[in-house]
Amino acid sequence: MxxxxxxxxxxxxxxxxxxxxxxxxxxxxxxxxxxxxxxxxxxxxxxxxxxxxxxxxxxxxxxxxxxxxxxxxxxxxxxxxxxxxxxxxxxxxLEKRDYKIQRVNGISKKIMNPNKKNQKRSWADAALVRKARETDSKRQDFLAGFIQPVDGPVTGVYGSQRFYNGVPKRPHFGVDYAAPVGTPVMAPASGKVTLTHDNMFYSGGTLMVDHGLGVSSTFLHLSKILVKEGDEVKQGDIIAHVGKSGRATGAHLDWRINWFKVRIDPQQVLKNNN
Ligand SMILES: [Zn+2]
Known part of the structure; x- marks a missing residue:
């Protein structure tokens, strides 16, 4: 800190x-x-x-x-x-980072080779997330620092080059914490809910919170979302439950931090807090 x-x-x-x-x-x-x-x-x-x-x-x-x-x-x-x-x-x-290579196997055919309908669905999902990340509010909740949103071992880090069933895909931009389905997810910082979606194609139950001046958090693969768009949340509030929805092979929380379009490493932000 x-x-x-x-x-x-x-x-x-x-x-x-x-x-x-x-x-x-x-x-x-x-x-x-x-x-x-x-x-x-x-x-x-x-x-x-x-x-x-x-x-x-x-x-x-x-x-x-x-x-x-x-x-x-x-x-x-x-x-x-x-x-x-x-x-x-x-x-x-800037300090140069070295990123890991992470292989994720056991992804279903439906997810690996989405049909037309699911492809369209994933584009519509992406458009919603993009729009939420453009939120440009005057809030400054990020100044109070961030806390880890869930307890659990880190099983995936920011920046890793990912191979799904051996096929190279986009790098991973979140930090993954393994935790059982139903584990409470806390708001890492105060903010306003800008997006809730029960079942996006890749990210399953998806929640976004605006922390101000373009800084936002995204939470993926949730089993339950306890807030709605427009709600104000305080740091530490329980806002969702961990799940394994979307392209997830096990129960975990994938937490991301964005600065508008730019993907930020949540672990760097936490490190800077402590
Ligand atoms: Zn992840």
Whole structure:
């Protein structure tokens, strides 16, 4: 929690921080500077911020969030332009990750070679998830940090190259915790429910929670969802039950963190909390 706590203390204790930053054009970043990492920062509320060429949203209190995907370029730069025109460029050098190869066997034919109808169903599912990940709210629940949503051994990690029945598929973007069907799933951070679906083709019972400024959590393969779209949840609330629905060979929770389209490593986010 240290880095985040320091960032917090800065935010809470130093109410003049935004004004100080108006003059210094500095940026304070906290979080995991790594592929799959999520960074939080504070800039002058009137500043414009760019990650590479992409403009980053600055909240009314000057908070910014940025995330890096599985294969993000290691040399990144953050440009902060003050209202006065003063410009500050902050180099961010990401740590390179090595990803595992994971072989998952015993996937049914129906899932491996979906028929037209199921293919269409999976596209419709993907469109719903995409839309939920675009949620751009002013919430800042992520600032309070994240807790592990379920107890259980980690059986799958972020970034692994996956082979299903020997066939290469997209990398795995979540962290898998093995737990019996029916085990309660807690909200890892407070937020607002943006998507619930009882049975998506690949991910089965699927739930998404918005934690603000583009940061969201997705929970897959659930057996039961206890909240509905639009509900506000608090960190630690029981929101669902572990299941094995969709493309799952055993009961587990697959938890993902997104920053808009970018897939973040939940374990990096948790590590940064502790
Ligand atoms: Zn998984």
């Amino acid at each position: 240290l880095a985040l706590r320091i960032f917090f203390i800065f935010l809470i204790a130093c109410s003049h921080s935004a004004f100080a930053l108006e003059k210094t054009s500095s940026v304070i970043l906290s979080g995991a500077k790594t592929q799959g990492g999520l960074l939080f920062g504070q800039v002058a509320p009137t500043a414009k911020v760019y990650l590479g060429d992409d403009q980053i949203k600055v909240a009314e209190n000057g908070v910014i969030v940025l995330g890096f995907g599985r294969d993000a370029e290691l040399a990144q730069s953050l440009t902060v332009i003050l209202a006065s025109g003063k410009k500050h460029i902050e180099a961010i050098n």
